[in-house]
Amino acid sequence: MLANRVSRLKQQWEAEYDQWRKRVLSRRWYVYILADGVYCKVRMDDKL
Template sequence: MFANSVYRLKQQGEAKYDQWRKRDLNKRQYLYIWVDGVYCKVRMDDKFYLLVVISVDDAARKDMLAVIDGYRELEISWPEVLSQLTSPSISIAHELAIGDGAFSFWNAVTHH
């Protein structure tokens, strides 16, 4: 019974995440984005890595544009994130991105 509940909650969470990920972002004009990779420790010996993109629009409102699991902060992990940011449903007015010194994002942007 516990396994069924966990499975059901996982399915509901995945459906909500997919709906959030596909939301229409075209109604806002984004000026800046910040990108970073974040480690989350989920178990004693297991780490989960998230690639995060946060933005600010023309009214100074913050919005999380993308959260995707990746394999560390490597160049090969960023293309899926970038494909979401270049979809027709998002408008980024200026090409300004802010990130830390890890060059993986910058290399991925150059090749995308």
């Protein structure tokens, strides 16, 4: 019974993924933002 339910859910998820994967992307504009940074905590004196 549980195996049947899992199998049915897996088939449904595969169908949804296949539909998502084949969607048309040319109708919209997509903006990508790439941010990169380094944070360094620097002490200005020798005090703790």
